[in-house]
Amino acid sequence: EPEVTQTPSHQVTQMGQEVILRCVPISNHLYFYWYRQILGQKVEFLVSFYNNEISEKSEIFDDQFSVERPDGSNFTLKIRSTKLEDSAMYFCARADRVGTEAFFGQGTRLTVV
Amino acid sequence: SQQGEEDPQALSIQEGENATMNCSYKTSINNLQWYRQNSGRGLVHLILIRSNEREKHSGRLRVTLDTSKKSSSLLITASRAADTASYFCATDHNTNAGKSTFGDGTTLTVKP
Structure with a gap:
């Protein structure tokens, strides 16, 4: 059973x-992350989310992007325009706390045409 | 160059042989993690080694960390065809957010 389910x-x-990517962590954890991987490239950090707030974001995470955890369960990444x-694979990850293993979902492959 | 650089970029071995992959980084870390990724799939966490640890084992995996050289290695012993995948190191650099910085990865091919 996956630690994190992405849809x-x-x-x-x-x-x-606009697209909304969803992440459902199996366990009730506090630390969430979004990463992306453009085809053939390395995995890049987008944003970290703790206690319902963004704790850190990268240069990639501009005004086009937003995250929220609207119902205390689903964790979403919205790309506005x-x-x-x-176009990339977008991975959600969660961790028990800072400095521990991060468990990734299977990813959402986004194709923009 | 960037944090978390792996070498070699590609490695091809025969089943049963050992595979060694290396990772180097530039700034101090809290921990370093290794992940496996099968083609087009998600990232599978393999092992985490903390900055105060020098070696860690998990099954056929052995990870070493040399903070003086800012490098880590992943050894897979008695490789199997199913080990064919890309392997990434990811470093946590003393941030409160716990984000990871990934390297470019090593593509391992194990021939049966």
Whole structure:
């Protein structure tokens, strides 16, 4: 059973459209992360989320992106106006606390056409 | 160059042989983690080694950490075809957020 479930597994969207990627951690943990991996490239940190607040974000995480945990369970990443270069695998991760293992979901493959 | 650089970029071995992958980083760390990724799939956590540890074992995996050289190695013994995957190191650099910085990865191919 996966530690973290992500939906959808694959999403195709038109450029300029908004997408919402979802992450459901199995356990009730406090630390959540979003990473992305453009095809053939390394995994890049986007944002960390703790206690319902962003604790750190990267340069990639600009105004186009937002995260929230609306119902205390699902953890979402919203991309407001998608661009072709947003095409990537997006991974959600969770950790018990800072400095411990981070467990990743299977990812959502986003394709912007 | 960037944090968490692995070498070699690609490694091809025969089943039963050992595979060694290396990772180097530039700034001090809290811990270093190794992950496996099968093609197009998610990241599977393999092992975490803390900055005050020098060696850690998990099954056929052995990880070493040399903080003086800012490097780590992952050894897979008695490799199997199922070990074919990309392997990434990820470093946690003393931030409160616990984010990880990933390297470019080593692509391992184990031939049956």
